[in-house]
Amino acid sequence: MATARLKLSSAGKKAQQELSEAQIAVHWKEEEYYKPSKKFIAQANLSSPALVKKFSEKNFPACFNHYAEMLDWDKPWRKTLDTSNPPFWKWFVGGKLNACYNCVDRHLPKYKNKAAIIFVPEPENEAATVITYQELYKRVNETAALLRDFAGLKTGDRVTIHMPMIPELPITMLACARLGVVHSVVFGGFSGEACGLRAADSGSRVLIYADGYWRNGKWVDHKPGADIAVQTAKKEGQDVDKVLVWKRYAGKYGSETPMIMGRDYFIDDVLKDYRGQIVPPVSQDAEAPLFLMYTSGTTGKPKGCQHRTGGYLAYATGTAKYYQDIHPEDVYWCMADIGWITGHSYIVYGPLALAATGILYEGVPQFPDAGRPWRIAERHDVNIFHTSPTAIRMLRKAGGDEPKKYSYHFKHMTTVGEPIEPEVWLWYYHVVGKREAVIVDTWWQTENGGFLCSTKPALDRMKPGSAGPGVLGIFPTIWDENREEVKAGSGRAGNICIRNPWPGIMQTIWGDPDRFVNQYYKKYNRHPHSKDWRDWPYYAADGAVLAADGYFRILGRVDDVINVAGHRLGTKEVESACLTVPEVAEAAVVPVVDEVKGRVPAVYISLKPGVPPDKSVQDKVSSAIETMIGKIARPKSIHIVPDMPKTRSGKIMRRVLAAISNRMDTGDITTLANPDIVEQIRQLVQGRKLGPLKEGPEDIKRFGQEA
Numbered sequence: 001m002a003t004a005r006l007k008l009s010s011a012g013k014k015a016q017q018e019l020s021e022a023q024i025a026v027h028w029k030e031e032e033y034y035k036p037s038k039k040f041i042a043q044a045n046l047s048s049p050a051l052v053k054k055f056s057e058k059n060f061p062a063c064f065n066h067y068a069e070m071l072d073w074d075k076p077w078r079k080t081l082d083t084s085n086p087p088f089w090k091w092f093v094g095g096k097l098n099a100c101y102n103c104v105d106r107h108l109p110k111y112k113n114k115a116a117i118i119f120v121p122e123p124e125n126e127a128a129t130v131i132t133y134q135e136l137y138k139r140v141n142e143t144a145a146l147l148r149d150f151a152g153l154k155t156g157d158r159v160t161i162h163m164p165m166i167p168e169l170p171i172t173m174l175a176c177a178r179l180g181v182v183h184s185v186v187f188g189g190f191s192g193e194a195c196g197l198r199a200a201d202s203g204s205r206v207l208i209y210a211d212g213y214w215r216n217g218k219w220v221d222h223k224p225g226a227d228i229a230v231q232t233a234k235k236e237g238q239d240v241d242k243v244l245v246w247k248r249y250a251g252k253y254g255s256e257t258p259m260i261m262g263r264d265y266f267i268d269d270v271l272k273d274y275r276g277q278i279v280p281p282v283s284q285d286a287e288a289p290l291f292l293m294y295t296s297g298t299t300g301k302p303k304g305c306q307h308r309t310g311g312y313l314a315y316a317t318g319t320a321k322y323y324q325d326i327h328p329e330d331v332y333w334c335m336a337d338i339g340w341i342t343g344h345s346y347i348v349y350g351p352l353a354l355a356a357t358g359i360l361y362e363g364v365p366q367f368p369d370a371g372r373p374w375r376i377a378e379r380h381d382v383n384i385f386h387t388s389p390t391a392i393r394m395l396r397k398a399g400g401d402e403p404k405k406y407s408y409h410f411k412h413m414t415t416v417g418e419p420i421e422p423e424v425w426l427w428y429y430h431v432v433g434k435r436e437a438v439i440v441d442t443w444w445q446t447e448n449g450g451f452l453c454s455t456k457p458a459l460d461r462m463k464p465g466s467a468g469p470g471v472l473g474i475f476p477t478i479w480d481e482n483r484e485e486v487k488a489g490s491g492r493a494g495n496i497c498i499r500n501p502w503p504g505i506m507q508t509i510w511g512d513p514d515r516f517v518n519q520y521y522k523k524y525n526r527h528p529h530s531k532d533w534r535d536w537p538y539y540a541a542d543g544a545v546l547a548a549d550g551y552f553r554i555l556g557r558v559d560d561v562i563n564v565a566g567h568r569l570g571t572k573e574v575e576s577a578c579l580t581v582p583e584v585a586e587a588a589v590v591p592v593v594d595e596v597k598g599r600v601p602a603v604y605i606s607l608k609p610g611v612p613p614d615k616s617v618q619d620k621v622s623s624a625i626e627t628m629i630g631k632i633a634r635p636k637s638i639h640i641v642p643d644m645p646k647t648r649s650g651k652i653m654r655r656v657l658a659a660i661s662n663r664m665d666t667g668d669i670t671t672l673a674n675p676d677i678v679e680q681i682r683q684l685v686q687g688r689k690l691g692p693l694k695e696g697p698e699d700i701k702r703f704g705q706e707a
């Protein structure tokens with residue numbers, strides 16, 4: 001339906017009366033602009049319009065040499081961009097470098113005694129630990145020696161890392177990078193099963209774990225997940241022969257589960273044999289894969305986004321320098337988890353390549369109270385802060401006045417991961433940023449390596465709720481379903497695409513190049529045999545509008561992905577988990593608006609004949625989701641329905657269920673095979689009395705349009 005509306009209006013066809021433009025138009029109040037302070041501008045890394053000009057379209061792709069030049073290369077590249085096999089681009093061809101060397105070794109002459117990582121444990125009575133660049137160098141080398149000589153890992157092997165936010169996580173990643181071993185970090189909050197599936201897909205025979213960690217005041221015993229992960233991987237045909245376990249408190253094992261003889265080893269014990277060892281960084285081809293990061297897509301199986309060494313590192317470094325304004329003197333804190341792409345690019349690789357000092361915080365932001373982040377900022381004199389709209393909403397709700405009690409001063413703040421509502425932006429600006437900090441609202445994705453849209457912090461005005469223009473060297477556009485350009489200022493929504501390749505874009509989907517092409521390039525490619533990059537725009541699967549000022553406002557996913565608290569969840573993944581419960585016949589998962597988390601999943605299930613609709617089934621479904629994916633996927637509600645609304649060809653109309661869950665208009669349901677079911681489900685979910693219908697956000701209106 002939403003698609004039909006878009007098609008009709010973009011083609012300028014008739015039916016204006018019943019399908020008025022207003023139905024697909026997005027009505028925002030245009031927000032006022034905010035300007036960066038003179039003080040910020042005076043010290044900013046990106047302050048020269050000449051540099052911006054260097055990145056103009058006519059200088060593409062050579063403009064990106066500027067980012068690559070921020071790194072140390074063992075061998076210079078011959079060619080900036082090779083487009084001979086679209087859309088499998090090659091960046092900085094012929095160049096050789098090592099990512100770990102660039103993040104650690106090269107800083108030693110100038111910064112060896114400077115803090116690289118300040119680890120802040122969640123328990124407030126536990127002191128922070130400072131790891132200098134010198135200490136980081138030693139620890140990474142010893143770990144690399146262990147991975148090479150004890151675990152037998154070689155360049156090109158994959159390793160799955162399932163760890164919480166402790167310094168040993170970036171140390172392990174950097175040790176892998178030093179050896180050219182491809183790391184695949186799985187978010188610590190995911191279940192053992194989820195980790196095992198990813199380990200199997202990547203072909204990892206070594207799993208790196210931690211015993212446990214603190215979260216929200218509780219000790220989480222993490223290690224049991226390793227046993228489940230190994231079993232799950234085995235079921236998928238992948239043997240894991242070593243599990244290496246870091247202890248949160250060296251010398252003290254914090255898990256209840258036994259170590260399995262001959263399979264499990266404590267890293268801190270084994271490390272004693274590698275004390276003081278130095279491992280030469282392996283000189284890697286610019287195109288050698290650096291890491292995999294699994295993310296949700298439109299199928300039940302998460303995909304391994306494969307990122308390259310040279311292009312990725314150059315892009316993360318360049319964007320961190322110019323858009324986050326990181327200088328070596330700054331103290332930078334990104335509250336994301338390293339298990340997500342934000343943590344990879346903007347906790348580990350970008351900031352460390354720039355010799356930053358970064359805070360690594362173990363726990364949840366509001367523990368033990370909503371003042372915690374501001375106490376951390378005050379104590380460590382943090383001046384660059386980076387978080388998500390969900391965390392901002394949560395902190396505002398839990399303690400809207402807390403920031404005022406602490407004397408920290410941010411010069412710069414980032415928001416990422418979800419659309420930020422203007423009123424939430426304003427609280428971030430006035431209260432958290434104390435009107436001193438510039439804000440960048442950065443839009444990008446796991447697949448992209450680094451920011452795609454953002455204002456330039458010292459050069460552009462900020463507009464609450466809008467990400468801004470494409471970043472340096474990125475040329476976005478909005479197309480409708482007919483590939484007609486949706487013009488700036490038209491107020492219409494469409495699909496945001498990037499017209500050009502860039503160094504941070506993933507190389508491929510691990511083991512599935514066809515899916516890579518189909519998912520991101522097929523939609524707007526008109527000449528499948530073309531060798532011209534202009535024929536291969538990147539389709540992001542996000543809806544957006546473009547204002548007359550050239551600022552993009554991102555509306556959210558247009559595919560089957562739900563963005564829960566800034567974390568990507570595939571509806572199909574959740575549905576597959578539901579279907580493992582034997583009583584369940586059909587399952588459909590839809591997004592519901594949530595005041596704090598942005599979106600949360602609601603589950604609809606229908607049961608097999610003869611199964612009574614009682615709570616025990618709901619409980620089974622809920623625990624299946626938690627076991628197979630993790631707590632973040634926990635649904636807001638599980639509705640047992642007599643049948644699903646379906647098209648005549650038998651497809652479940654998730655759009656209708658999403659409308660019901662969000663009290664929105666269900667739109668035209670006359671084409672359904674079973675239109676009567678809609679009212680039954682509505683009463684079941686909303687009760688007999690129909691409250692006022694809501695207009696509803698654009699992503700939910702468009703939900704399921706691709707299905």
Ligand code: WTA
Nearest residue numbers: 416417418419442443444445446554556557
């Ligand atoms: C959403 C996170 C609005 C978007 C870096 C995208 C955003 C998905 C923004 C990617 C933003 C990210 N404004 N929406 N500033 N940033 N998104 O892969 O829907 O975890 O497609 O990468 O988050 O999520 P992912």
